[in-house]
Amino acid sequence: MSVNFEIERFESETMEHLLGDYWIRVSDQIQLLNRLIFFEWASARVIAGWVPAASEFDWKCVMSKMIWENMTIADRLRMRKEELSGKSKITIPSKRFHEFLQDASAAEGFVPFVSGWFMEVTKAVIETYEALQSRLDPIFDAPTLDILNEIITKKRNHLNWANGLVRDAVHRKEVLSSVGAWRKFIQHYLQQIGGIEEQNPANGASKPHSPVSTPHGPAPKKRSCPQWLKVGSYDVVPDQFKDSLKIFMWHYATEIQVLDPMCYVFYGVDDMPFEFYVDFSRHIWDESRHHLMGMRRLRQLGYDAKDIPVPYSEDALQELEYFYAMLTMVGESCSFTRKKKSMDAYYRKGDIISGMTAEIDIVDERSHVQFGKKWATAIYKQRFDRDVSLDDVVKEVMDRSMKERAADFENMGEAEKQSISQLAFCGKIEFKYLNYENL
Ligand SMILES: [Fe+2]
Ligand SMILES: [Fe+2]
Structure with missing residues (x-):
């Protein structure tokens, strides 16, 4: 006989009044893990969508590994969520979050995409992982903490790769300005939805206007390869x-x-x-x-x-x-x-x-x-x-x-x-x- 324990329906607001942001109950943890699983899965797909736009072979290879790492992270979190909730179903956290991820992937070119997706979105996600880490209890939540340590290291490596790539590319004036405009757009957008966790979103404001009229990707019409390549x-x-x-x-x-x-x-x-x-x-x-x-x-x-x-x-x-x-x-x-x-x-x-x-x-x-x-x-x-x-x-x-x-x-x-x-x-x-x- 299986035991059904509907933990997700517990209300946790009362506890927040008592313990602030210092502890996190199982029901809230389940919600947040679902959001992060959804993000990692979506991120793997978005990164894949931009691989054909990467002109260097080593970029394509690094991104391929990231796709796998994002899916592995999502999978490990999913298993933990299943332990906590007894359910493996992954739900879309909100229509707005879904839309944000889609909009934040539609950049003008490869370098702006890398700058926005990693230096803004992924960075904010790393901060979310770190904030969760600080709320988790080393006894109650040790299995989640163990997974998070590994995840944060991987995500930081992704961010470092992006930092290096963008730093190298902005010596060209037009790249510098499109990277700047794109990052600003995403910062503004993130602020408006209330960050990765959508806490305190801006009331009633319409979403920020994208600076890009014709996005190059994801899934560009033409594939890119190195200029030096002998086809x-x-x-x-x-x-x-x-x-x-x-x-x-x-x-x-x-x-x-x-x-x-x-x-x-x-x-x-x-x-x-x-x-x-x-x-x-x-x-x-x-x-x-x-x-x-x-x-x-x-x-x-x-x-x-x-x-x-x-x-x-x-x-x-x-x-x-x-x-x-x-x-x-x-x-x-x-x-x-x-x-x-x-x-x-x-x-x-x-x-x-x-x-x-x-x-x-x-x-x-x-x-x-x-x-x-x-x-x-x-x-x-x-x-x-x-x-x-x-x-x-x-x-x-x-x-x-x-x-x-x-x-x-x-x-x-x-x-x-x-x-x-x-x-x-x-x-x-x-x-x-x-x-x-x-x-
Ligand atoms: Fe092969
Ligand atoms: Fe193969």
Whole structure:
């Protein structure tokens, strides 16, 4: 038998008269944790929405990790809230707060966004965490305090990253002035809603007027990449990586190009369960690690990042659900055979670091495919209201892929195409001309 204890309905005003802001009761803590969980979740999505606008690869990588950290923070707080309330449901704290977060994400450009979201909004959230910390009792609330210590350190790191980026960018006059106007707008807005906790909001005043008429993001129409980037193509393997196992390290290095599309999905797909965003945030972060590990190995082998072509297209992703299904059910599912072969070859030939790179990638990909199996059908349901089985989704992406890669399937009849297994399909679309003999 479960015990139902409706703690959230307790009134706590009387206690505030007696103990001021020095203690916090469970019911108030639940409310505040819900607000902070909502914020971290929303923040992960907003940051994802701005990843395609980040022009430097290391910014995209840092932000990918932040998306995961925000979701992890939200998840830990959610578990604590569930302990306190017996409920895991996360609610929107208020329409006004929701609207504030949306308005505060619609900046004119990448640097103003970073300045407003981190140096104003995140900073205010850190202050909220610290204020909560000072009200929590080391005996009653030790489990919450333990989580908060970790959260505050992470959030401070995010803020420090933003400080450095903005400080570096404001040497340009126009950036300095748009950053100034944007931060002022957010400060004013925050004041008007009564801060992150919406205590004593301004009465009756309409919300502040945004200085931006056409926001650049979240989810910009065009993706940004470094000015120095040599844009390449998977169809044209760079000479220096051709006919050798180095092509695998090059493939890892190019995985940076998958972050933007994934982030369009993370930002753009609404109304999926909380757990989807937790899993997907880890998936996004992992892909940034794959880029970093490929780049590192190539650097160790004597290559300069600026000489490594990376396929990159400028347009925003449109078909979010198709991309997700394609990535997990074709791109990732079909990669194990060649990766395992490359790992064995690397170890056999004594290139241990490249072998370890492939091995870690295989470990990560295994969980990514699991994520895909768990969520691809749910995305189809949410986006198209279609009840499809995983087999249907796999079949659909294979069919479409066969049309798009007609040349790979020209010797195959229609009946054969219809009955092709996923394994046989994977064999057909494998990268060609792989050479496992030369290091
Ligand atoms: Fe990857
Ligand atoms: Fe992956």
